[in-house]
Amino acid sequence: MEKNNRGKFASKLGVILASAGSAVGLGNIWRFPTEAGENGGAAFILIYICCIILFGLPVMIAEFMIGRNTNADASTAFKKLAPGKIQWHWIGPLGVVAGMMIFSFYSVVAGWTLNYTVQAGLNRFNHMAGNGTENVFGNYFSNFIADPIWPTIYLTAFILLTHYVVAKGIEKGIERFSKIMMPTLFILLLVLAGFALTTQGAAEGLSFLFKPDFSKINSDVILSAMGQAFFSLSIGLGCLCTYASYFRPNVNLTKTAISVAGIDTFVAIVSGLIIFPAVFSVPGMEPSEGPSLVFVALPNIFRIVFADYPIVAYILPFLFYFLLVLASLTSTISMHELVTAYLHERHHISRQKATYIVTTVCLVFGILCSLSLGSGSVLNIGGMSLFDLFDYLTAKWMLPLGGLFIALFTGWQLERKIIWEELTNKGQLSFYGFKVFMFLMKFVAPVGILLIFLDQLNILSFS
Ligand code: PHE
Helix, strand or coil, X not given: CHHHHCCCCCCHHHHXXXXXXXXXXXXXXXXXXXXXXXXXXXXXXXXXXXXXXXXXXXXXXXXXXXXXXXXXXXXXXXXXXXXXCHHHHCHHHXXXXXXHHXXXXXXXXXXXXXXXXXXXXXXXXXXXXXXXXXXXXXXXXXXXXXXXXXXXXXXXXXXXXXXXXXXXXXXXXXXXXXXXXXXXXXXXHHHHHHHHCCCCCHHHHHHHHHCCCHHHCCHHHHHHHHHHHHXXXXXXXXXXXXXXXXXCCCCCHHHXXXXXXXXXXXXXXXXXXXXXXXXXXXXXXXXXXXCCHHHHHHHHHHHHHCCCCHHHHHHHHHHHHHHHHHHHHHHHHHHHHHHHHHHHHHHXXXXXXXXXXXXXXXXXXXXXXXXXXXXXXXXXXXXXEHHHHXXXXXXHHHHHHXXXXXXXXXXXXXXXXXXHHXXXXXXXXXXXXXXXXXXXXXXXXXXXXXXXXXXHCCCCCCC
């Protein structure tokens, strides 16, 4: 009777918001502009959107089906659906490891966001801007992240916050949270985009975002776009599979996936509409600046746009960073839940103990990731900081690899009857694109992902 003991999301809106809460986060507002900026803008975005449609949506629907059908954590799910076939059984643990790695480095950035919320609350940014030097925010940011103490404190606070929500359980914690946070975040993003488009960098920002320069495409750009698609949608590691195990039988999986992918892509593009006009409004700032982009460009935009309205210049940044902390939280909750459910259900560790284990391990790795950005060259591996290495390995390799196997599993192993039942809710819904769906699962997604990997490894050379 394990089924009945598991919590369920109470409403369909709650399902969409919680899944979108997992998907929307720093991946959209911090990582998307960083990657788009480093990979040439519009051409990257075009490939990114193709990856969302061809790989992202099918894999998300597959994760939903697998999770809801088995009512189990992401690892047990594959065992239940393909008993005895061990080749599929490691998809779960691979995702669990990826989830812990992402949780570790992601919390570092979430910690920065928490610090920015506090600084904005104390009105520090307005005071900094007051001394007139252009790069005050840039200097502030690089000094802050290299500091061994404060980022660690904020990171710890953030991880404990995630721990608290996960420990409270599914409905009460996650669902209630997402219902308030998501709509507020959308409205604020739209307002900020509106303001950003009035700055002098708006035209240049828009052309960077929407006028593709195809000569910039190479295998790195393609791999980055694919990785960003998986990362941003929270797929390839079993997070949404785990969430779907808390869905009720009447949830329309396809519709939910389309809504989540739509919301997620929309938020990423709107973030681009805020960041790139901001970047081009600041003399000397380049879109390829990397992870600092959001933390330097945004305070500048607040300063430029609201110079004559000190109250607005105080309230908006505070609200923005605060909502960003919450958006990050709804994402880290899903990573934490993935690993907690795995330890609890697969290895029969009590839920409470599992929660503590995940929090402690990720806290240690999170601190190491954070320290790797300071002077500690000990924490650099192969020329990359631990932070960058975790980001690189998970987003560009582990998640797409997980996605590749989930697609193969669904296309070639899963019983057609189960797929049909999940897509139609046992015949209650009509589903017209079954053949297209199966074609995407069997061929398009696996072959596409594989070709991108081979291209990156120089085994094939398209670009
Ligand atoms: N999709 C989340 C974001 O965009 C990050 C994430 C990745 C969450 C993987 C869960 C799993 O911020």
